[in-house]
Amino acid sequence: MTKAPSRNRDSIEGVVGARRRFLKGLAAGGAAVAGGATLGAPAIVSGQEAGHTFRIQTSWAPGTTGYHLFETWCASMVELTSGELAFTPFPAGAVSGDFQLFDAVRNGVLEGMNVFTVYWAGRMPAGVFLSSYPMGPNHPHHWDMLFDAYGGTELARELYEKNGLYYVGHVHHDMNLIHSKIPINSLADFEGLKLRVPGGIVADCFADIGARTTLLPGSEVYPALERGVIDAADYVGPAVNYDLGFQQVTNVIVMGPQSTPCLHQPVDLMDIAFSLRAWNQLSDQLKELITHLVRSYSRIHYAGIQAANHEAWAKFEEAGTTISRLSEEDVVQFRQVAIPRWFEWANKDRDAARLFALHLEVMQDPEVAYITPADIEGYELNL
Numbered sequence: 001m002t003k004a005p006s007r008n009r010d011s012i013e014g015v016v017g018a019r020r021r022f023l024k025g026l027a028a029g030g031a032a033v034a035g036g037a038t039l040g041a042p043a044i045v046s047g048q049e050a051g052h053t054f055r056i057q058t059s060w061a062p063g064t065t066g067y068h069l070f071e072t073w074c075a076s077m078v079e080l081t082s083g084e085l086a087f088t089p090f091p092a093g094a095v096s097g098d099f100q101l102f103d104a105v106r107n108g109v110l111e112g113m114n115v116f117t118v119y120w121a122g123r124m125p126a127g128v129f130l131s132s133y134p135m136g137p138n139h140p141h142h143w144d145m146l147f148d149a150y151g152g153t154e155l156a157r158e159l160y161e162k163n164g165l166y167y168v169g170h171v172h173h174d175m176n177l178i179h180s181k182i183p184i185n186s187l188a189d190f191e192g193l194k195l196r197v198p199g200g201i202v203a204d205c206f207a208d209i210g211a212r213t214t215l216l217p218g219s220e221v222y223p224a225l226e227r228g229v230i231d232a233a234d235y236v237g238p239a240v241n242y243d244l245g246f247q248q249v250t251n252v253i254v255m256g257p258q259s260t261p262c263l264h265q266p267v268d269l270m271d272i273a274f275s276l277r278a279w280n281q282l283s284d285q286l287k288e289l290i291t292h293l294v295r296s297y298s299r300i301h302y303a304g305i306q307a308a309n310h311e312a313w314a315k316f317e318e319a320g321t322t323i324s325r326l327s328e329e330d331v332v333q334f335r336q337v338a339i340p341r342w343f344e345w346a347n348k349d350r351d352a353a354r355l356f357a358l359h360l361e362v363m364q365d366p367e368v369a370y371i372t373p374a375d376i377e378g379y380e381l382n383l
Contacts, residue, residue: 053086054278056112059098059119059270061219062091064243065308066173066236066301070114073297080293084286087112098217106164111278114171116218117271121200125348126159128200129355131269132176135331135338137359138266140172140302142368150358156271159351166279168272169294172302174237174309176265178254179246180324182231187330196221196233201341202264208337225249236268238316239308247319256326263326263334272297335375343379353381 056074060066074087096104101113102123120127137143146152147170160167184190191210197203203213214230221233226249235241238253256263272294279287346356360381363370 051084052278052281053088054111054274055088055090055095056114056272056274057090057092057095057101057104057110058114059092059101059116059218060114060240061093061244065239065305067091069301069304073300077293081286081289085282085290092217092219098219102163102165105273105275108275108277110275112272112274114270114272116198117170117269118198118200118202118265119217121198123163124159125345125352126355128345129352129359130156130159130170130271132265132267133201133338134205134264134341135335136266136342137362137368137370138260138262140267142362142370143170143172143267143269145365145368146358146362150362152355152358155355155358159355160273161276164276165273166276168274168291169298171270171272171294171298172267173270173305174240174268174302175262176234176236176268177238177241177262178232178234178264179225179241179250180232180252180254181225181250183252184232184254184324184326186326187333194229194231196224196230196235198234198265201338201345202234204341204344205264205334205337208341209334222246222249234264237305237309238312239305242312242315247316247321251321253316253321253323254326255323256331257328258325259328260331263331270301339376339379343376343381347382350383353383357381357383 058067058070060070071089074089077085077087090110092098095110098115099119099122101110101115102120104110105113117127117131118133120130132143137146147156153167153169156167156170178184178195180193182189182193184193187209190206193211195206195211195213196216197206197213199215203215207213214224216224216230216233218235221230221235222244224230225233225246232250232254233246235244235246255261260266282290342356346353360371360376362368364372
């Protein structure tokens with residue numbers, strides 16, 4: 001199994017180191033006296049002494065680049081919060097199945113989760129628009145716009161609260177790849193293909209072009225490929241998929257053309273969320289700090305994954321894996337399949353329509369210019 005290059009670990013450890021140097025500087029400067037009280041550097045304590053300890057499970061499998069980054073971030077939490085909060089990390093499947101994580105957190109089996117947000121699609125229609133979907137916003141900064149500038153985070157928090165959870169923020173990682181045992185050179189080649197998908201619009205669009213779709217959590221993808229239960233699988237990016245051994249059970253990576261490297265999940269997001277019960281135990285100051293730390297983690301996590309990807313592409317090539325690219329005509333065809341599904345899912349309930357309305361604003365923003373009014377002419381949202 002590979003791990004993220006040391007420079008990415010240093011990104012997390014650098015934050016901790018900077019805080020440590022700051023606290024040492026305070027201590028070296030001596031105690032300040034204000035109003036008769038002695039003020040010194042905040043104490044750095046162990047996880048066992050932390051004010052709160054949250055058990056948090058991720059969708060990343062153990063031994064992968066993603067889990068290493070998550071585990072390192074969790075280990076930094078005690079020091080970053082001056083001992084107020086510790087995270088006990090768990091890999092995928094350790095306490096709960098991925099698709100059951102929401103209930104596990106809501107019911108107090110765990111305090112938090114770092115899940116692939118697309119897994120929400122089976123619980124609420126709006127969940128499909130909290131992460132990437134076919135032919136949707138295709139660059140990470142588009143999603144930063146959605147959440148941080150267009151009100152997406154506030155709406156996500158409202159939707160999670162209805163389910164007993166608190167949505168802290170989104171976490172970037174990568175686009176998704178399709179690994180296949182069978183050559184795929186066009187959308188027509190998906191006809192009859194047994195394909196693992198995460199559900200939602202992704203499943204519907206591939207079913208529309210003839211694939212026989214199967215819904216599986218990430219931890220079950222490798223064994224399903226190995227046993228021949230499926231012919232191909234959508235999952236995450238090259239670094240983690242290499243860590244998981246996909247090169248041992250498939251020999252083709254399917255991507256879009258150079259203009260559109262991923263058609264179905266170009267910006268697959270994760271998030272950090274806690275049970276409302278656990279979140280409300282924290283002080284307002286600690287809540288604000290955790291929110292900032294999650295935003296920082298998103299940047300560190302994305303950079304770490306991308307650095308590991310850089311090495312993984314060469315490893316796939318050495319293993320004999322080839323890249324098959326779909327055509328520009330396939331992009332046009334897949335968009336024609338996807339757009340009706342966008343509106344079908346958005347009109348499943350008012351919350352989904354409200355969230356997708358923000359997507360339409362982002363995609364038509366002059367700086368994005370991803371769709372035009374003509375692309376969605378004749379479609380309406382039931383707001």
